[in-house]
Amino acid sequence: MTESQKPIDPEKEKRKIKSDKRMKEIMTEYYVEAKTPREQRGKKIAWITSGGPVEPLICMDIIPVYPENYGAMIGASKMGVDLCEKSEEMGYSRDLCSYARADIASATVNGGPIGGLPEPDMLICCNNICGTVLKWYEVQARYFKVPLFILDTPICHTEFTKEMRQYVVKQIKEYIAFLEDVCGKPFDYDRMDEVGALSFRGQELWQAILDTTMHKPAPITCFDAFFHLAMIVTLRGTRTVVDYYEMLLAEMKERIAAGIGMIPDEKHRLLWDNLPIWYKMRWLSDKFASHNACLVADTYTSGWTSSMKYLDPDDFLGSLAEGYTRIFLNAGTDIMADNIMGMAEKYDAVGVVFHSNRSCKPYSLGQYDIQRIVQEKMGLPTLMIEADMVDERSFSESQIDTRIDAFIEML
Amino acid sequence: MKALEFFDHIVKHPGEYAEKWKKETHGKVIGHFCSYTPVEIITAAGALPFRIFSSGVDISKADAHLQAYSCSLVRGALEDALSGQLDFLDGTVFPHTCDSIQRLSDIWRMNTNFGFHSDLILPVKLIGESAGEYMTAVLRKFKEALEKNIGVRISEEDLKKGIETCNRVRENLGRLYSLRQKNLHVIQSSDVHTIFKASMIMDAKQAAEKLHGLVVELEGELEGELEGESKGDNDASVPERKRLVLSGGLCTMPDIYDIVETAGGAVVWDDFCTGSRYFEGEIEEMNDPIAAIASRYLKRVNCPAKHSGVLSRGEYLVEKVRQNQADGVIFLFLKFCDPHAFDYPYMKEMLEKQGVPSMLFEIEDQTSSEGQLKTRCEAFMEML
Numbered sequence: 001m002t003e004s005q006k007p008i009d010p011e012k013e014k015r016k017i018k019s020d021k022r023m024k025e026i027m028t029e030y031y032v033e034a035k036t037p038r039e040q041r042g043k044k045i046a047w048i049t050s051g052g053p054v055e056p057l058i059c060m061d062i063i064p065v066y067p068e069n070y071g072a073m074i075g076a077s078k079m080g081v082d083l084c085e086k087s088e089e090m091g092y093s094r095d096l097c098s099y100a101r102a103d104i105a106s107a108t109v110n111g112g113p114i115g116g117l118p119e120p121d122m123l124i125c126c127n128n129i130c131g132t133v134l135k136w137y138e139v140q141a142r143y144f145k146v147p148l149f150i151l152d153t154p155i156c157h158t159e160f161t162k163e164m165r166q167y168v169v170k171q172i173k174e175y176i177a178f179l180e181d182v183c184g185k186p187f188d189y190d191r192m193d194e195v196g197a198l199s200f201r202g203q204e205l206w207q208a209i210l211d212t213t214m215h216k217p218a219p220i221t222c223f224d225a226f227f228h229l230a231m232i233v234t235l236r237g238t239r240t241v242v243d244y245y246e247m248l249l250a251e252m253k254e255r256i257a258a259g260i261g262m263i264p265d266e267k268h269r270l271l272w273d274n275l276p277i278w279y280k281m282r283w284l285s286d287k288f289a290s291h292n293a294c295l296v297a298d299t300y301t302s303g304w305t306s307s308m309k310y311l312d313p314d315d316f317l318g319s320l321a322e323g324y325t326r327i328f329l330n331a332g333t334d335i336m337a338d339n340i341m342g343m344a345e346k347y348d349a350v351g352v353v354f355h356s357n358r359s360c361k362p363y364s365l366g367q368y369d370i371q372r373i374v375q376e377k378m379g380l381p382t383l384m385i386e387a388d389m390v391d392e393r394s395f396s397e398s399q400i401d402t403r404i405d406a407f408i409e410m411l
Numbered sequence: 412m413k414a415l416e417f418f419d420h421i422v423k424h425p426g427e428y429a430e431k432w433k434k435e436t437h438g439k440v441i442g443h444f445c446s447y448t449p450v451e452i453i454t455a456a457g458a459l460p461f462r463i464f465s466s467g468v469d470i471s472k473a474d475a476h477l478q479a480y481s482c483s484l485v486r487g488a489l490e491d492a493l494s495g496q497l498d499f500l501d502g503t504v505f506p507h508t509c510d511s512i513q514r515l516s517d518i519w520r521m522n523t524n525f526g527f528h529s530d531l532i533l534p535v536k537l538i539g540e541s542a543g544e545y546m547t548a549v550l551r552k553f554k555e556a557l558e559k560n561i562g563v564r565i566s567e568e569d570l571k572k573g574i575e576t577c578n579r580v581r582e583n584l585g586r587l588y589s590l591r592q593k594n595l596h597v598i599q600s601s602d603v604h605t606i607f608k609a610s611m612i613m614d615a616k617q618a619a620e621k622l623h624g625l626v627v628e629l630e631g632e633l634e635g636e637l638e639g640e641s642k643g644d645n646d647a648s649v650p651e652r653k654r655l656v657l658s659g660g661l662c663t664m665p666d667i668y669d670i671v672e673t674a675g676g677a678v679v680w681d682d683f684c685t686g687s688r689y690f691e692g693e694i695e696e697m698n699d700p701i702a703a704i705a706s707r708y709l710k711r712v713n714c715p716a717k718h719s720g721v722l723s724r725g726e727y728l729v730e731k732v733r734q735n736q737a738d739g740v741i742f743l744f745l746k747f748c749d750p751h752a753f754d755y756p757y758m759k760e761m762l763e764k765q766g767v768p769s770m771l772f773e774i775e776d777q778t779s780s781e782g783q784l785k786t787r788c789e790a791f792m793e794m795l
């Protein structure tokens with residue numbers, strides 16, 4: 001039976017997010033432009049890490065491309081194992097981050113759902129998310145032989161010191177000089193103000209969308225947030241994001257007004273920690289839904305708004321250094337625990353599901369302590385799922401299935 | 412050799428050494444994790460910089476804090492800390508290197524109680540003006556924090572002396588390397604390794620003296636030999652050994668040298684942080700001692716968790732192979748070590764382009780790996 005022949009289930013239809021269609025269009029347009037041959041495209045391409053300061057690139061008319069976003073697409077289209085295996089043949093250990101492995105392999109064979117990413121003219125690596133990206137971007141710098149800029153954002157275990165501030169502020173200047181050099185044109189500071197304001201507005205709207213799940217029943221779950229996240233990651237700083245998120249937020253408000261929840265009979269409100277398991281999104285979402293459990297919020301998608309308190313919309317460039325250094329993942333484990341507890345309260349969650357993601361050490365190591373803290377301080381039941389975001393070989397469906405059942409019973 | 416027994420005892424009983432040192436000097440013992448720890452500053456403070464190696468005991472307590480996909484150094488060190496084996500510590504320094512150490516620092520801070528806990532967040536990028544400035548600023552801040560925490564004042568003079576002493580340790584370790592490099596029979600690689608490990612635990616002044624004594628003794632022995640009957644490397648009675656360079660992040664596997672030697676190899680160089688990276692690069696005696704320490708870190712070959720160019724480590728390795736006329740390279744690192752695993756493919760390829768064969772061995776945990784490593788080494792040696 002093809003899509004169009006399927007009988008329409010009005011209940012399901014009612015819960016569908018209408019804006020999804022527009023989102024797909026935008027992402028397609030974005031990738032079509034990026035993949036247009038260099039001569040026709042005119043614009044340069046920068047590969048950049050998901051937590052990297054993209055605003056100066058937009059300001060310079062450079063198209064930012066995110067290998068991590070592509071990693072997610074590869075995972076979601078279940079092409080991860082194949083590419084990961086290819087990278088292992090190239091000598092990369094299976095224990096490395098599967099985004100990195102998938103991307104390193106994909107670059108050499110134009111793999112993945114859109115036949116590979118367009119070749120970069122430069123690489124921008126900000127290590128505020130992990131040390132993996134440094135090594136990964138070094139690999140790509142050797143492969144593509146293009147300039148690599150590293151924005152080194154010191155980890156703030158317990159504090160953001162004045163030395164760190166000076167260091168990152170100075171690097172932002174070096175970053176701009178790098179871009180001027182690669183592009184052969186001066187940096188447009190006035191335009192930067194506009195881009196900065198748009199970026200900030202985009203983050204505000206994204207947070208507002210995530211916050212609609214404070215309402216009961218929640219109009220979306222974190223699985224929907226995982227999908228809509230692509231926009232704030234890849235097009236942050238553009239008008240497109242602001243327009244789209246305004247539309248999505250309006251739709252959420254309508255849903256709330258009409259009393260539409262994503263889970264028909266929302267019973268258990270839960271939190272998710274760590275990256276999504278991209279190749280099992282549908283399965284997990286159905287699984288939790290079958291228990292009337294709604295994952296109302298997660299630490300990952302809110303990561304892109306985690307430093308808004310350090311950003312100044314009126315002086316974005318001036319606050320960029322602090323904002324990009326103090327993201328949630330670049331902080332101590334205890335701060336991450338506080339973050340989860342704050343979210344549990346805010347969204348009135350009754351349990352936490354942790355994805356122990358063997359790809360991502362900075363996110364996952366420390367989770368056992370966070371789990372204990374959450375249990376001790378808030379008395380919340382927790383579940384630990386061992387998996388990997390892209391490499392399906394690390395997912396044991398039957399085991400996880402049983403564990404979810406047991407966990408829900410405990411609630 | 413008596414000197415060797417002395418070093419060997421320390422390596423086997425590091426805690427005993429630290430406790431004895433404490434009793435005698437009433438000083439503080441500061442544990443640390445890697446060669447980016449400014450041991451000169453700690454020495455200048457009159458404290459003992461004590462490098463933490465995992466003792467290799469079975470993991471039980473650390474399992475409650477660390478997933479199985481963290482390296483054995485990180486898990487083993489936490490196990491030692493939680494099971495009371497490091498109770499003599501008065502503090503710990505965590506230079507920021509890899510993601511696993513970064514999180515170990517948090518877990519350590521939240522679950523142990525050694526007093527001084529310092530996150531030494533050095534730059535990851537070691538090139539560019541901003542990195543140099545920041546490196547110095549962070550080291551200065553570390554000095555102040557240390558002063559405050561252990562209640563001492565470190566004068567400029569103290570610092571200069573600390574640097575001088577640590578330079579002497581390095582100089583002697585370097586001499587030991589050249590001795591071995593030129594005359595493989597004078598000292599075994601496994602002994603060199605033991606001496607290195609001991610020097611990372613010992614009081615710097617004592618280490619410098621003991622090392623000096625040993626080096627002079629060995630150099631004398633060698634001279635005597637050269638004058639008398641030759642037993643040198645050219646002697647036909649010594650079967651020709653394959654000259655090998657080791658590369659990677661070995662910290663925990665003491666028997667590797669024996670294994671390599673039994674298989675017919677000889678280690679002529681390494682790029683370990685428990686080896687050449689530890690002694691290479693003397694600290695210049697500059698007006699500003701802290702800036703001098705920073706400058707060494709910026710110039711010395713980097714650890715894979717740091718960046719000084721996309722080819723820096725590969726070029727270093729190829730150069731060392733050439734300088735030492737090595738026949739092959741063995742890459743050795745701990746399983747789950749990301750920084751090393753990312754560098755391996757390109758370094759291997761750079762070697763291949765020079766016609767240098769290599770083999771990779773990932774160490775899972777000490778005991779179970781040994782048999783395997785032996786077989787692999789033998790096969791590799793035959794191939795060379």
Ligand code: SF4
Pocket residue numbers: 068097098099100129130131132133275359360361362363
């Ligand atoms: S998944 Fe984790 S290790 Fe991989 S790139 Fe993202 S933050 Fe880094």
Ligand code: SF4
Pocket residue numbers: 482483484485508509510511512660716745747748749750751
């Ligand atoms: S061996 Fe590797 S993973 Fe382990 S602490 Fe050292 S650098 Fe980190």
